[in-house]
Each structure stands twice: as C-alpha cells, then as structure tokens.
Amino acid sequence: MRVIEPSYEILHFPESHEMLRLLELAGRVCYKSEDRISQGSAEEFIGRIVARGHESVIEHANASVRFICDRGVTHELVRHRLAAYSQESTRYANYAKEKFGNEITVIRPFFWEEDDRRYVLWREAMEAAEKAYLGLIEAGAKAQEARSVLPNSLKTEIVMTANLREWRHVFRLRCDTASHPQMRQSMLPVLADFHRRLPVLFSDLWERFGGGSAEIPA
Structure with a gap:
C-alpha cells in the first residue's frame, strides 16, 4: 500500500x-x-x-x-x-495489476501525525481494505465488483x-x-x-x- x-x-x-x-x-x-x-x-x-x-x-x-x-x-x-x-474510474482501474504496483494508493490524512493512535487505526483500516480488495480480485471478482471495499481515502x-x-x-x-x-x-x-x-x-x-x-x- x-x-x-x-x-x-x-x-x-x-x-x-x-x-x-x-x-x-x-x-x-x-x-x-x-x-x-x-x-x-x-x-x-x-x-x-x-x-x-x-x-x-x-x-x-x-x-x-x-x-x-x-x-x-x-x-x-x-x-x-x-x-x-x-475522473479515474474504479470500475476500470484494477489496482491488482502491475501498472498500479499490485497495491492501492491512499491519501494521508494530514490532520493526524503518524505516531497518533488515530493515524495508526486509519492505516490499519486502509491495509485491511487493500487486503480485502486484492483477495476479491484473486478470487475472480471484477474490478467494478471488488471496488465495493475501497475506502474514501483511496487516491483518485x-x-x-x-x-x-x-x-x-x-x-x-x-x-x-x-x-x-x-x-x-x-x-x-x-x-x-x-x-x-x-x-x-x-x-x-x-x-x-x-x-x-x-x-x-x-
């Protein structure tokens, strides 16, 4: 990520x-x-x-x-x-592909420092969303189906x-x-x-x- x-x-x-x-x-x-x-x-x-x-x-x-x-x-x-x-479309952009680095990209919430508990919780949530997304793609889901687990913090x-x-x-x-x-x-x-x-x-x-x-x- x-x-x-x-x-x-x-x-x-x-x-x-x-x-x-x-x-x-x-x-x-x-x-x-x-x-x-x-x-x-x-x-x-x-x-x-x-x-x-x-x-x-x-x-x-x-x-x-x-x-x-x-x-x-x-x-x-x-x-x-x-x-x-x-706008970049999550229907057609498959983030499990090599062109996206086989990962999702998210925007850092600037209002929390990285050592803040709230930032840690946010990052854990983003990592869980990425894991779910990549897992759905691996299980055969299309990008437009797997996008349902993508977060608001997703870079676009x-x-x-x-x-x-x-x-x-x-x-x-x-x-x-x-x-x-x-x-x-x-x-x-x-x-x-x-x-x-x-x-x-x-x-x-x-x-x-x-x-x-x-x-x-x-």
Whole structure:
C-alpha cells in the first residue's frame, strides 16, 4: 500500500493579457463603452466590475486543473454543477495489476501525525481494505465488483474545467474554514496559484482565505 500527499496541476489557464482583453471587450458591450478601451485599461476595468459583483463577464474564460486527492474530496467537488469533470474510474482501474504496483494508493490524512493512535487505526483500516480488495480480485471478482471495499481515502485523479466565475464560487465555499480540512488542503494551493497568475480576479479571495500564506490550516 502506498500513502501519498495530495497535489494538483494546472492543465490550462488563459494567457492573462489576451484573456483580460477579451473580458474587457465583453464587459464593455454591456455599457457600450468600447471607445474607452486603451493600453492597460483591461485590468482596471475587470477589477472594477468584479468588485461590483458583475461576475457574469468573467464566465468567458475557463481554466482546467488536475487534482490528485482522495475520493472523499471528489465526492464533494463534483457537486459543483457548472463544470466539466473527468475522473479515474474504479470500475476500470484494477489496482491488482502491475501498472498500479499490485497495491492501492491512499491519501494521508494530514490532520493526524503518524505516531497518533488515530493515524495508526486509519492505516490499519486502509491495509485491511487493500487486503480485502486484492483477495476479491484473486478470487475472480471484477474490478467494478471488488471496488465495493475501497475506502474514501483511496487516491483518485480528477480533471475539473470551469469558467473563472465558477472557480471563484468554488474557492469561496471550499477554502472557507467550514469546509472539510482535506478539501481546503487541496483548494488553498490552487487559489494561491490562480492569484499569482491573475491577481485582479483572485486577490480578494486570497486575502480572505490565504492571508498571504500558502500554509494549510490544520
């Protein structure tokens, strides 16, 4: 059994200069102020309309992120309906095969130290799930049948594509302290990355949830 940390990869993020030009043009159609477009006007305009809550304009740009996390996190993530998802399938991924190392991979729950009794109990449960899964496969079960014993901590990969307005909505909910700790663990670094790439659209959220630090709260 492998125990790993969650991670992410930005697969697609719009080039900021061209994207801001597009958003400015789209937004100025609303006010018929295209004549005010000038060198450097896009960032100020977009910042102003987002501050006003006119976020429909930023739906014209999309970003795609690949998450490696546990299945418990993805169960919550896919509840965001205004997005497209492609996820590793436990129906077709047979973890008893050589390509998966003949083992399951799980995401470590960061809120327990390895010498904590709760972590020890969690690890024992994961090992028992792996033993049951591999035993079912050996007994002739198909992957889609054996998956019934796989845990929420099972590592999975999911690609999420959403427009930038929806990403702002996701960050508002999933970076908040009321969100599940492992969801925040996955989302806060992505928000930090989005903020670095496009501060005009994400600085307010980073200031609210990141506090200027990429450290993940326990």
